[in-house]
Amino acid sequence: MERIIFDTDLAMGAPGSDVDDGFALALAHAEPEVQIDLITTVNGNTDVESATMLSLEVAKRLGIDAPIVKGAAAPFMHPVRRPSDETIANCGVHMTPAPGYAAAVIAAHIMAHPGEVTIVAIGPLTNVAAAIALEPRLAGAVKEIVIMGGIFMGTMSDSTKPGEFNVWMDLEAAAAVLRSGAPQRWVGRDVTLQVRCGWQVLPVRIWIVDSRIRRSVGFRQRCHPRGLLGMLACPGVLDDPLREAP
C-alpha cells in the first residue's frame, strides 16, 4: 500500500485552469494500492480558498474521507496571489477544511510515519518547502516527494512564464525542495506533453461515464459554463494525473 499526501492547487476549471488535479485525485482514489492520508491545498492555478473549497467538494463527491487542510496563500518571495474566485465562492459550497496549516500538518504527519508516506505535489511547491523549513528532519523521513514540475529538455511557448507553471509560480520553493536532500522524482512537461487525452482515450471515457466524476464535471460546468465545452472541444494534456503513473 502506497500512502500519500496529495498537495494540490485543484481548480476544476477556474479561469485559466484545467481539470487535471481533480482527475489526478480521482485516479489516486481509484487505485487500490494507494491510500490518501491527507490532502493539502496551495495557491497556484487558483487561489487557495477556491482550491480548498473545490477539493472539499470533489472529495465529497468521490467519497474520499481524508482530511483536507488549507495551505499557502502566496509564494515565498513573489506574492503572485491569485484573486479569490467569486464564481466558485458563490457556488453554494459551504464546507470547512480540517484545522491547521498545511505545512505544519504535512511535517507532523511525515514525522509520525517515517519512511512510510510519499508526498505527491502537483501544484507550486510552497507547502512542501515550508514543511521542510519547519521540520528539517522531514527530508530524511519522507519516503519520496513526487513532483509535477519543471521542463528539462525544452522551453515553453509563453515567454511571460518561462519554464513550467508549478516551478515558475514559486521558484524559491522549488529550489528549497531541490536542495533539501529529500528523495524526489520530478516529472516534467517533457513527459506530460507526450500524453494527450482525447475522446479516443479510454480513461477519459471512463471519467465522463463514471457518475461520480460526471457530477464533479457538472459542478465545474455550473461554476464556469464555458469550461466543460472548452475541455470537450480541445482535449489536452492532463499534466498532473501522470504523477499517479507507476
Ligand SMILES: [Ca+2]
Ligand atoms: Ca496542479
